[in-house]
Every structure is written in structure tokens, then in C-alpha cells.
Amino acid sequence: MNDRGGSGLELRQPAAFRAEIPLSRYVREELLSNDLLIEPALILRTQLALEETLRETEVPYLVRKQGTSGPRSLRGKETDFGLGRPVVFTDNSPAIWLHQRLLEIRRVGDGAKFNLAASFAQRSVPVALAFRSDESARSPEWPLLRRCLRQSAAVWTAGWKLSHILPCSPRNAGTPLATLEAQDLAEYFRVRFLRNLSPFNYFLTPRPNLYDMYLDGVRPLSADLGEDPRVIAWVVRILREETFASHPDVRDAFD
Amino acid sequence: MRNTPEAIVRVISRVPGRVDHADKAPILKPVCSSVAAAPDLPDCRVFQINQGVSRETYSGFLCAPDRRAGGWHLLKEMRPCDVILHNVNAKIRAISVVEPMNLDDERLVSRSNRIRRVRRHSAACLEYDGEHLSIDGRQETAFLASLITTVITDLTLPYARRTYGGYAVEVGVKDLTARPDLADGVRKAWVAGQAILDGEDDEGA
Numbered sequence: 001m002n003d004r005g006g007s008g009l010e011l012r013q014p015a016a017f018r019a020e021i022p023l024s025r026y027v028r029e030e031l032l033s034n035d036l037l038i039e040p041a042l043i044l045r046t047q048l049a050l051e052e053t054l055r056e057t058e059v060p061y062l063v064r065k066q067g068t069s070g071p072r073s074l075r076g077k078e079t080d081f082g083l084g085r086p087v088v089f090t091d092n093s094p095a096i097w098l099h100q101r102l103l104e105i106r107r108v109g110d111g112a113k114f115n116l117a118a119s120f121a122q123r124s125v126p127v128a129l130a131f132r133s134d135e136s137a138r139s140p141e142w143p144l145l146r147r148c149l150r151q152s153a154a155v156w157t158a159g160w161k162l163s164h165i166l167p168c169s170p171r172n173a174g175t176p177l178a179t180l181e182a183q184d185l186a187e188y189f190r191v192r193f194l195r196n197l198s199p200f201n202y203f204l205t206p207r208p209n210l211y212d213m214y215l216d217g218v219r220p221l222s223a224d225l226g227e228d229p230r231v232i233a234w235v236v237r238i239l240r241e242e243t244f245a246s247h248p249d250v251r252d253a254f255d
Numbered sequence: 256m257r258n259t260p261e262a263i264v265r266v267i268s269r270v271p272g273r274v275d276h277a278d279k280a281p282i283l284k285p286v287c288s289s290v291a292a293a294p295d296l297p298d299c300r301v302f303q304i305n306q307g308v309s310r311e312t313y314s315g316f317l318c319a320p321d322r323r324a325g326g327w328h329l330l331k332e333m334r335p336c337d338v339i340l341h342n343v344n345a346k347i348r349a350i351s352v353v354e355p356m357n358l359d360d361e362r363l364v365s366r367s368n369r370i371r372r373v374r375r376h377s378a379a380c381l382e383y384d385g386e387h388l389s390i391d392g393r394q395e396t397a398f399l400a401s402l403i404t405t406v407i408t409d410l411t412l413p414y415a416r417r418t419y420g421g422y423a424v425e426v427g428v429k430d431l432t433a434r435p436d437l438a439d440g441v442r443k444a445w446v447a448g449q450a451i452l453d454g455e456d457d458e459g460a
Contacts, residue, residue, distance in 0.1 A: 016268035023262040129359060133368040133385075152359060206266055209356055209378055214265040225264070233259045 009104055011036065011158035014206035023215065027234040031225075032243060036160075036204050038102045040243065040250040043199045046102060047253055049116045050197055054190060057085050059120045062127060062142075063192040064168035065089040075128040076140025083186045090127040092162050093145040094197050096153045097126045099162060102199060103154070124148055159211070160204040163226025165236060168195045200254050203235050269378045270335050270355050296438060297445035301426040302329055303340045303347075303415045315354075315362050315404060318388040319422055321397035326423035330399040333379045336448050338441045339403055340415055340426060347412040350440050352448030353379045354402040362402060371396075406447040412436055 015030055038046075053059050066072040066089075071079070078086035101114055119125050126145040128135070145153060155162060169192065170178035181188045195201050205226035206213060213225045220228035244251035304317060317339070319327035339351040356376045357363075363370065363381065371385035374397070381400045387393040388400055415426040415437050431438040 014266065016266050018265060018267060020263040020265055023264050024259070026264040130364045130367045132371060134371070136368065146359075146364075156359060209376060210268065210270050212267045212269055214267075215262045217263070217265075225266075230260050230262050237259050 009100060009107065009154040011103070011154050011160065013159045014211060016206075016211060023230060024234055024238070027231065028238050028242070031203055031205060031231075031235065032238055037243065038099070038199050039106060040247040042102060042105065044247075044250045044253050046098070046116070046199050047194075050194060053117045053120055054193065056117065056120075059117075060086040060088045061189040061193040062088050062090050062094050062125065062196060063189055064196050065091060066169045074135050074138060076131055076135055076142050077138045078141050081185065081189070083189065087189055088127055088142055090142075090196065091129060093126040093128050095162050095164075095199075095202055096155055097145060097148055098197055099199065099202070100149060100154055155204060156207070159207050161207045161224075161226060162202050163205045163224070163232075164195065165201050165203070165232055166195050168192055168201075205231070296428060296431060297336075297338070297442055299337045299445055300332070300334070301338045301340065301415075301431065301441055302333065303342050303418070303424050303426050305342045305418055305420075305422055305424070314389060316388060316400055316402050318390075318398055318400045320387075320393070320395040321382060321399050322395070325421040327399065329423040329425065330401050331377065331380050331382075333401050335379050336445060337379070338444050338448070340437065340441075341405075342414050342418075345414045346410075347414060347437065347440070348408070348410050349405050350407040350410065350444040351403040351405040352444055354404055355379060356381055356402060360402055363400070404448065406444045407440055410440065412440070 012035060054061075060078055061083075065075055072089055075089045075091060078088055081087050105114055123142055125142065126148040127140070127142040129145050131140060131144065167175075167177065170181060172178065177188070177191065180191060203226070205224065208222070208224045213220060213223065215225070215228060215230065220231070225231045240251060240254060244254055306317075317330060319325075319330055321327070333353045335353055335355040337353040339353065340347045341349040341351065356379050358373070358376060358381070366388050369386040369388055370381075370383045372383060374382040374384060376382065379401050383398055383400065384396050385398065387395070387398060415430050415434060416424050418424055426437075431441060
């Protein structure tokens with residue numbers, strides 16, 4: 001397996017059903033089924049690799065963009081916040097790329113190696129699906145997802161999207177993330193980097209443009225199961241109490 | 256966390272050809288925008304686009320200002336597998352089917368310099384601020400776009416609905432029932448569209 005992916009990985013499509021299913025069963029049997037999940041030990045190794053990568057001060061903080069306008073919505077360009085390392089705003093592409101690489105490793109076997117640090121050093125971690133004209137005009141240093149994967153992301157083509165458990169950007173004043181920004185800017189961006197990329201912090205849900213989803217007969221927040229706090233609560237509970245139950249070191253890291 | 260609230264989930268595919276889990280639920284019927292279809296007419300909506308076979312058609316998309324004029328807003332109502340009749344000078348010259356909206360699609364990615372800001376997207380319609388996808392110099396900033404596949408070309412059939420300058424009109428069951436030639440084209444296009452969408456799914460596209 002090369003470091004650019006493109007190995008023809010395929011995932012199953014999300015299940016569609018008109019019957020009504022309890023949310024706990026849906027999360028357990030559909031969203032967190034083995035074929036979509038990364039092996040717990042590999043999740044932990046990746047988390048540690050991400051933390052290790054950040055020890056290199058040349059590695060920028062890749063963090064989710066904020067909003068649709070303003071300098072923090074512009075992806076791909078290294079920005080200096082006076083932290084000793086640049087910040088690059090992204091969409092979900094880094095996590096989608098990482099998830100695909102981890103799925104490929106799982107498929108190929110334990111012998112496969114994936115040098116995360118080298119990917120950052122070579123700026124071969126994607127930061128966006130596509131740049132807008134104003135983003136392209138800034139000559140972004142970091143690449144698009146298509147260039148890194150050399151194919152459409154298997155997650156998307158199968159009909160999934162990647163949803164985060166903890167928010168990657170501060171949504172409201174007074175939240176822990178927003179408070180951290182005022183207290184310690186470097187730690188704020190470090191936390192956002194880890195939330196953006198850590199495989200502990202995301203799961204797959206059906207793409208809202210391909211599936212109509214209902215919770216108790218009502219469309220969930222943003223018509224997206226991945227945005228609904230009830231779904232996220234079940235994901236956290238099942239990951240912690242079932243998926244990671246036999247991996248105490250992984251569960252500790254998850255906590 | 257012990258008191259995680261339970262809820263009931265339902266997930267319905269918007270796109271024909273996507274899998275259903277028979278062990279969990281009944282097999283789903285493909286979901287298209289629905290009309291009370293006459294016998295032998297597919298269960299979809301049919302629109303006549305009065306821009307005709309153009310650069311836009313052969314580029315595989317429709318684009319119109321996001322304003323309530325000339326039927327432009329019908330792009331918001333389109334769903335995958337709906338059928339488009341291209342009307343040029345009172346003749347239907349081609350028939351297309353609407354594709355699911357895919358922001359990763361090359362037709363949009365290659366025109367991303369014209370898309371300043373995506374406002375939202377639905378099953379088959381992108382709402383964005385920027386420039387028209389194929390016409391230069393338009394002043395509007397809010398546009399709608401849908402992806403289409405033209406499946407029948409080189410037609411010369413009389414128009415389905417008479418219009419006086421509008422961009423798009425819906426063609427009803429009554430119109431098609433009175434026009435077996437058009438109804439036949441709609442049926443063939445819809446079947447071809449299903450095959451294309453199924454093929455895309457098979458390829459993981």
C-alpha cells in the first residue's frame with residue numbers, strides 16, 4: 001500500500017428501512033458495526049501518533065474552519081497566529097482521508113505501515129474537498145482530498161458522511177472550547193487539531209443528501225443523524241461500554 | 256450516560272438503487288418526487304426546460320437564478336430521476352434525467368471558481384452564491400443548479416406545454432397522457448436514468 005491510498009477500497013452502503021428501529025439498536029448494529037469501525041488498538045495507536053506528530057513544531061494545527069465567511073473560513077493556507085507553528089483551516093477532508101487510510105490498513109493487515117508524520121512533513125494531508133475561488137487565490141500550501149486519495153473517498157461514495165462526537169469548532173460563547181480560546185490559544189488549537197483528526201472523535205452516518213432520516217418521526221438537527229445529541233450520546237455509550245470494553249487502555253484514552 | 260434517551264429511527268433512501276436491509280425492514284421502493292402517475296408513466300415529475308439543448312445541457316447541469324420568476328424555483332423541487340424535456344423553439348430536442356446532487360462531482364468542482372459560497376444543497380439542487388455556471392456576466396449572486404444526464408438526443412417532437420418566455424414548467428400527467436410520443440420518451444428516459452444511477456452505485460460512484 002502506498003501513502004497516497006487509491007487502493008479501490010469499498011464500503012457497504014447505509015441501510016435504508018421504513019420500519020422503525022430503536023436508536024440504541026441502530027447505533028450498535030448499523031453505525032458502529034465492525035465493517036465501519038477501526039480496530040480499537042489501531043484507533044489508540046493513531047491517537048498516539050497524532051499526539052507524537054504534534055511534538056514537531058513545524059507541523060501545523062489542522063483545524064476545522066469556522067463559518068462561511070471571514071479569514072477563519074478560508075481553507076488550505078498556513079496562517080500565523082504567533083504560536084510558533086502555523087494554523088491551517090480545513091473541512092472534514094483530513095479526517096475522511098485518515099479514516100480511509102485506517103480502513104485500508106485494516107483490510108491489508110497488521111503488516112501495513114502508515115507513516116502519519118511523513119504525511120504531515122510532505123504536506124500530503126488533504127484539507128478540503130474543493131477550494132473556492134477566494135481560497136485558491138491565496139495559493140494554499142495544503143492539498144485537496146482528491147489529490148491525496150486519487151479517487152473519491154470510499155466513505156462518500158458508499159453514502160456515508162463523517163460526524164464528530166465533540167465539536168471541532170466553538171459553536172457558542174461559554175462552551176469549554178470557546179473558554180479555552182481566551183485562556184490558552186496554543187492549547188485551544190491543539191485540542192481542535194486532535195478533535196478534527198482523532199479517530200476517537202468521529203463515526204459514520206448516512207449522507208443527508210442521499211437519505212431522509214427521522215428520530216421519533218421528526219427530522220433530526222440539520223436533517224442529519226450525526227448532528228443529533230441523542231445519536232451522539234448512544235455512540236459514546238456503546239463505544240465506551242461495549243466496543244472498548246475489552247480494551248481498557250483504549251477506553252481510558254477515549255475517556 | 257446511563258440515562259441515554261431512547262428514540263425510534265427511520266432511514267429512507269432518496270436515491271433509487273441504494274441498498275435496503277431486508278433483514279431489518281421491508282424492501283424500499285425507490286423514492287422520486289411523486290405524482291399520481293397514469294398507467295405506464297413512471298413515478299416521477301416531468302419538467303420542460305425552455306432553454307433547450309445548450310452548452311449547459313451537454314455539460315450535464317441546469318443553472319438558474321434563485322428567484323421566483325420564470326419557473327426558476329422548480330430546480331428546488333427536482334428530485335433524482337425526475338425527467339427533463341429540453342424545449343428549443345417549440346420542439347423537444349432532448350430528454351434528460353435529474354441526478355442526485357453531489358458536491359464532489361467534477362462538473363461542480365471544475366466550476367468551483369464560480370461558486371463563491373454554498374448556501375445549502377438538497378437531494379438534487381445546489382443553492383449557491385456566485386456566478387452563473389455557464390453564462391458569463393450575469394449580475395445575480397444567488398443561483399440554483401442541478402446535475403442532469405441527457406439520455407435521449409436528436410428528437411424533434413412538438414413541445415409539451417406552451418409557454419411565453421418562462422425557463423421551466425412542470426408537465427403534468429394530463430399533458431403526457433394526451434401525448435403518447437412524449438410519454439414514451441419520458442418512460443424510456445426514466446428507465447435509462449434508473450440504469451445509470453444503478454450503474455453508478457455498482458461502481459461506487
